[in-house]
Amino acid sequence: MEYLFIIRYQKFKKSLENLSKIKNLKWPEDEQTYGFIWNGVISKFCITFDLSYKLIKDILIEYHGVENFIKGSPREILKQGHYTNIINTDIWLEMLKDRNIIIHEYSDLEIVDKWCEKIQNIYIPLFEELEKYTENITKKLN
Numbered sequence: 001m002e003y004l005f006i007i008r009y010q011k012f013k014k015s016l017e018n019l020s021k022i023k024n025l026k027w028p029e030d031e032q033t034y035g036f037i038w039n040g041v042i043s044k045f046c047i048t049f050d051l052s053y054k055l056i057k058d059i060l061i062e063y064h065g066v067e068n069f070i071k072g073s074p075r076e077i078l079k080q081g082h083y084t085n086i087i088n089t090d091i092w093l094e095m096l097k098d099r100n101i102i103i104h105e106y107s108d109l110e111i112v113d114k115w116c117e118k119i120q121n122i123y124i125p126l127f128e129e130l131e132k133y134t135e136n137i138t139k140k141l142n
Contacts (some may be wrong), residue, residue: 005058012051016127019044023120038112042102045119050100056081063137067101084096086133089125095123 022041053074060066060077064084074096081087102115 005062006138008051008055008058010140012048012055012127012134013131015044015048015051016124016131019119019127020124022116023124025124038116041116045101045123046099048125048127049095052127053077053081053096055130055134056086059086059134059137060084074095081088087130089126091122091126094127098123 019041025037054077057077060080064086066080066084075093078087078092078096082090082092098115098118
């Protein structure tokens with residue numbers, strides 16, 4: 001399990017690194033290019049989110065001995081992660097809800113700015129906190 005945990009952590013870290021590039025992104029003026037870039041941001045956000053909750057699940061199982069959550073339920077995994085102080089905010093549940101909405105509504109470019117701002121200012125910092133937490137665990141392994 002530790003080996004799979006490390007692989008997932010490395011994938012999460014790389015995905016977060018790529019997603020974080022939107023912090024300095026200069027958004028294009030034309031709608032077509034804007035929409036194309038936004039689709040990439042949404043895709044990277046969703047991938048990073050999926051890797052994050054699976055990483056939390058790995059930590060719960062491997063380091064906290066928690067196995068009594070509904071198998072594969074991101075909501076249950078996030079609740080357990082909050083309970084065990086892996087993640088320290090209920091905003092993760094809001095992120096799950098937003099992720100589920102954004103997958104289906106990202107084509108409306110009028111609401112894109114709202115999502116982008118939330119990803120940049122709220123969700124990326126939460127991912128970064130999880131990365132730091134996980135980095136501390138991996139240091140203990142060595």
